[in-house]
Amino acid sequence: MEDKTLIDETITFLLFLLPVLFNPVPQLDKNFEICMFKKNYLLRIRKGTHLYTHLLKSQAITGKVLSFTGAAMSLRNEPTDWQLGVHESYMPVYYKGAVAGFFKKEYSETIIRHLNEDELLKKALTKACTDLLRQSGRDTSQVKELIKKYLKTSERPKFGTFAIAAFLRERQQELDLSDKEFTKFCDTFKVSPVELNNIYTGEPIEDSLMAPLARILSISKDELIKVRDGQEDHEI
Secondary structure, eight states: OHHHHHHHHHHHHHHHHOGGGOOSSOOOOOOEEEEEETTEEEEEEEETTEEEEEEEEEOSOOSOOEEEOOOOOOOOOSOOSSOOOTTOOEEEEEETTEEEEEEEHHHHHHHHHHHHHHHHHHHHHHHHHHHHHHHTTOOGGGHHHHHHHHHHHHSOOOSHHHHHHHHHHHHHHHHTOOHHHHHHHHHHTTOOHHHHHHHHTTOOOOGGGHHHHHHHHTSOHHHHHHHHHTOSOOOO
16 A cells, blocks of 8 residues: 555656656656655656656655666657747737737737728728618618628629639739730630620620630639539639
């Protein structure tokens, strides 16, 4: 029973004093021993050229020496998962008087400016939608639904004709062409000005146009068909 108590204390000590000794792959190393010293248990651990000692709980036992070989764990050389950035400086950020987080000083002013601009735009959109509902005689309690509707229409389309129209506008920017120049460019690939305008207005795209549009956008015809038909999310 005494031996078990002693071993329990030893384990507790190791967990408290030497947590860095634990390694996913234990390796047998130096011995450690526990002996009596002036009616106290003394734990001695040899690690390389270092000797660690710790005074354990006092016991009313004399003349007994326990020594055994332990599976000492190797010190890990890799950085610890949790570290303290003593050289980093952060500033508290407040939202309506309450701390919301901490930013680095060099970025804090820019981030706060953009956050405040975002809040201002939200307030302006709310006011515009509220005014629109009032002018049309509708219930102003529907303002959140109207805001969601406008935000949805502002998102980049993922599928359908408008998604392909967005690809065409991006292609025009990549080629650095004016509207007139890009229209001529598309016409050389057998997409007429009328057909191009129909795409921009959201008209359904015929199968015969998929091959020339794919050449204009420099993607495969199959990929473009998936975007038109909405079979999967796609980004170019």
